[in-house]
Amino acid sequence: QSALTQPASVSGSPGQSITISCTGTSSDVGxxxxxxxxxxxxxxxxxLMIYEGSKRPSGVSNRFSGSKSxxxxxxxxxxxxxxxxxxxxxSSYAGTTTLIFGGGTKLTVL
Amino acid sequence: xxxxxxxxxxxxxxGASVKVSCKASGYTFxxxxxxxxxxxxxxxxxxMGWSNAANGNTQYSxxxxxxxxxxxxxxxxxAYMELSSLRSEDMAVYYCARGRGSYSLxxxxxxxxVTVSS
Numbered sequence: 001q002s003a004l005t006q007p008a009s010v011s012g013s014p015g016q017s018i019t020i021s022c023t024g025t026s027s028d029v030g031x032x033x034x035x036x037x038x039x040x041x042x043x044x045x046x047x048l049m050i051y052e053g054s055k056r057p058s059g060v061s062n063r064f065s066g067s068k069s070x071x072x073x074x075x076x077x078x079x080x081x082x083x084x085x086x087x088x089x090x091s092s093y094a095g096t097t098t099l100i101f102g103g104g105t106k107l108t109v110l
Numbered sequence: 111x112x113x114x115x116x117x118x119x120x121x122x123x124x125g126a127s128v129k130v131s132c133k134a135s136g137y138t139f140x141x142x143x144x145x146x147x148x149x150x151x152x153x154x155x156x157x158m159g160w161s162n163a164a165n166g167n168t169q170y171s172x173x174x175x176x177x178x179x180x181x182x183x184x185x186x187x188x189a190y191m192e193l194s195s196l197r198s199e200d201m202a203v204y205y206c207a208r209g210r211g212s213y214s215l216x217x218x219x220x221x222x223x224v225t226v227s228s
Contacts, residue, residue: 003154036214038155045205045221046147046155051214089155093213097169099145099157 004029004090004102011108017078020105022090023071028100030071034093037066037075040104041086049088050075077107085109112136114206114219121225127194130222132206139187140164143209146180146191149221150202160209161189193224201226 005023012018022035029035033053038046048057050066053073063078073092077084090102117131132144145160159170161180168180174193182189189206204222207215 034213036212038215040155045218046207046215047218048214048216051210051216052212057216091155091157091213091215097160098171099160099213101147101155101157104154 004092004100006088006090006102006105008103009106009108011110012080013110014080014082016080017076018080018107020075020088020090020107022073022075022092022102024073024092024100025071028092028094029068029073031095032093033068035066035068035073036091037064038089038091039086040089046089080109082109112208112217114208114217116206116219116222119223119225121227122196123228124197124226126196127192128196128224129190129192130204130206130224132189132191132219134187134189134208137208140184144180144182144189145207145209145215146178147205147207147215148202149205150199153202158191163189196224196226198226200224
């Protein structure tokens, strides 16, 4: 199974906003509003940040937001903080009860 | 609070099988599916499959079809993932993760490192 396409890296300064894209196909991202985003710090398990495209689990900062247009989903982090530096992965329902992840994006806070 | 506690690190020889356990607590085990995801060193997350904890139905990624088996013991609130015919490329951290109806994974185990070496 091919992975969803994410940029390998993005960077931003504290206080700025960044956006990470996640491009799939009409068979996954484009067909369902079931994109999730995960944050992973080195050596740690991933943490759910966004589900169903734009919903935040309890306890996740409202600086994190999600959206989708066509076959591309996006994660935006506003008011960038040092603790946001991590790897970010998107995932999408891909039909027939399967799931697919993106290649991951390393966020560097300058 | 919801917790998923996985079994310890494993070292296996090529061709062998490994079985990783994931004990759930803090919620009704049979009310949520359990997914398995792996991550090779420095690599991306890879979805392996999931099990309906209530009835045991499973769905596997095509990338692991035929080599992976996900089971569960409802009396012990424990899920299991067995991977067979191990090769060096299977060296990774294996995670269990609780699924939601929206195919998002809201709680994760701590991960189990599987090393494949002759």
